[in-house]
Amino acid sequence: MNSYLTLTYFDVLLATGFLMLNGALSLWLNLQLERKLLIAALRMVVQLLLVGMLLKSLFSILSPWLTLLVAVAMVLFAGREIWARQDRRLRGFWGYGLGAGAMGFAGAGVTVIALTTMVGPDPWWTPRYALPMLGMILGNTMTGVSLAQDTLHGAAARERVAIEARILLGANRMEAMLPVVRRALRAGFIPVINGMAATGIVSLPGMMTGQILSGVDPNEAVKYQLLIMFLISGATGLGVLLATFGSIWRLSDSRHRLRLDRLTKPKG
Amino acid sequence: MLTVKALTRLTIGPVDLSVTDGECVAITGPSGAGKSVLLRAIVDLDPNEGQVSIGKISRENTPAPEWRSHVAMLPAESGWWDDNVGAHFKNPNKITPKLTEVGLSDAAMGWEVARLSSGEKHRLALLRCLENDPEVLLLDEPTAALDHDTTLQVEALLRKELERGTSIVIVTHDTAQATRLADRRLHLEGGKLGEVAP
Numbered sequence: 001m002n003s004y005l006t007l008t009y010f011d012v013l014l015a016t017g018f019l020m021l022n023g024a025l026s027l028w029l030n031l032q033l034e035r036k037l038l039i040a041a042l043r044m045v046v047q048l049l050l051v052g053m054l055l056k057s058l059f060s061i062l063s064p065w066l067t068l069l070v071a072v073a074m075v076l077f078a079g080r081e082i083w084a085r086q087d088r089r090l091r092g093f094w095g096y097g098l099g100a101g102a103m104g105f106a107g108a109g110v111t112v113i114a115l116t117t118m119v120g121p122d123p124w125w126t127p128r129y130a131l132p133m134l135g136m137i138l139g140n141t142m143t144g145v146s147l148a149q150d151t152l153h154g155a156a157a158r159e160r161v162a163i164e165a166r167i168l169l170g171a172n173r174m175e176a177m178l179p180v181v182r183r184a185l186r187a188g189f190i191p192v193i194n195g196m197a198a199t200g201i202v203s204l205p206g207m208m209t210g211q212i213l214s215g216v217d218p219n220e221a222v223k224y225q226l227l228i229m230f231l232i233s234g235a236t237g238l239g240v241l242l243a244t245f246g247s248i249w250r251l252s253d254s255r256h257r258l259r260l261d262r263l264t265k266p267k268g
Numbered sequence: 269m270l271t272v273k274a275l276t277r278l279t280i281g282p283v284d285l286s287v288t289d290g291e292c293v294a295i296t297g298p299s300g301a302g303k304s305v306l307l308r309a310i311v312d313l314d315p316n317e318g319q320v321s322i323g324k325i326s327r328e329n330t331p332a333p334e335w336r337s338h339v340a341m342l343p344a345e346s347g348w349w350d351d352n353v354g355a356h357f358k359n360p361n362k363i364t365p366k367l368t369e370v371g372l373s374d375a376a377m378g379w380e381v382a383r384l385s386s387g388e389k390h391r392l393a394l395l396r397c398l399e400n401d402p403e404v405l406l407l408d409e410p411t412a413a414l415d416h417d418t419t420l421q422v423e424a425l426l427r428k429e430l431e432r433g434t435s436i437v438i439v440t441h442d443t444a445q446a447t448r449l450a451d452r453r454l455h456l457e458g459g460k461l462g463e464v465a466p
Contacts, residue, residue: 164347166347170333
């Protein structure tokens with residue numbers, strides 16, 4: 001079945017009409033949003049056009065090394081995003097390395113296993129499958145890890161007195177930090193739990209919509225979407241756990257002390 | 269008996285100190301001299317250098333959580349992690365008879381932490397410290413938030429601990445309290461601990 005309708009650039013241009021209406025309203029009501037809207041829209045156009053060209057050439061070159069290079073770049077950028085989204089970070093290498101490492105390990109690991117066993121393109125690293133899947137999984141893992149680490153670091157600093165009170169009564173570091181750890185894990189897991197619960201009723205996922213629009217049988221699109229959602233949740237959970245336990249390990253030492261000196265000062 | 273040898277932490281030290289069983293030592297000194305820092309170092313709450321032991325138990329050979337069940341510290345600010353008072357105690361029923369000794373209602377185990385006054389919090393935190401039957405008690409301004417009568421009640425409780433053979437190190441601004449309670453007075457200034465003539 002091939003009911004795919006190609007869009008012309010003119011169609012895309014027409015679609016900007018609604019955005020332009022928003023811009024006009026902003027000007028008219030003096031909301032001062034028009035500049036931001038324009039810049040964001042232009043950024044999106046340039047980024048997506050570049051990605052389109054990049055993907056097109058990657059798909060045709062079909063080189064494992066180039067695919068790996070792009071995948072590594074994606075992990076590094078997402079790692080920076082995790083770092084930037086925290087109010088208080090671990091000092092030194094760990095500030096970037098722990099979040100990026102946990103996300104990269106969980107995201108890349110799950111993607112590779114899914115490609116080699118479930119999806120099964122030939123060769124398994126075929127960029128057309130590998131890169132979009134890695135992107136979706138990394139994006140969600142990134143959000144989970146940054147929320148968990150931000151919550152953990154903020155709460156550990158805020159609740160120093162309560163944590164140290166437990167340590168003083170003979171608790172080990174894990175017991176003392178358990179309430180904060182629970183909060184951090186919850187913060188990291190909530191987006192995927194909510195995402196799974198709302199999918200299909202409130203929102204049709206973008207990937208599934210895209211597949212249906214390009215002519216795929218909805219039943220097939222659903223299978224793909226389920227697979228992706230399970231992979232996303234699994235990778236996010238794994239990344240969140242790794243990053244959280246890594247952070248606890250850095251925020252305490254072998255003498256079961258709370259080491260807030262290993263956190264940076266809060267921003268602003 | 270608590271023995272501290274060449275303890276250093278930040279600007280404090282090297283500090284040598286020994287407190288025999290049932291002895292109370294008061295430490296005075298200007299604000300910011302590091303009195304709390306010294307107590308935190310003894311209980312191993314911050315990285316520090318030096319040897320600390322209680323009788324035959326040496327700190328370096330003891331896992332930290334176990335060490336802290338021998339040496340209890342009452343910080344100047346008490347910490348709470350649950351909504352209910354009782355949840356902060358290992359054995360709330362055992363504590364109930366002691367509540368009236370420090371002027372608290374025997375219903376206090378059922379109270380909400382959010383409604384406690386700072387004086388109530390402090391006395392409850394002291395009772396919580398005693399739950400592990402520690403050999404050494406490190407007290408940081410234990411009666412700062414209390415009125416005179418309650419202060420005397422707390423001191424009576426501490427005297428009972430001393431009679432049991434507990435060693436007490438108390439940091440206080442109150443020289444009258446130091447005189448009432450302590451066998452010896454030490455002064456911490458410029459990172460050095462010195463004896464105060466009685």
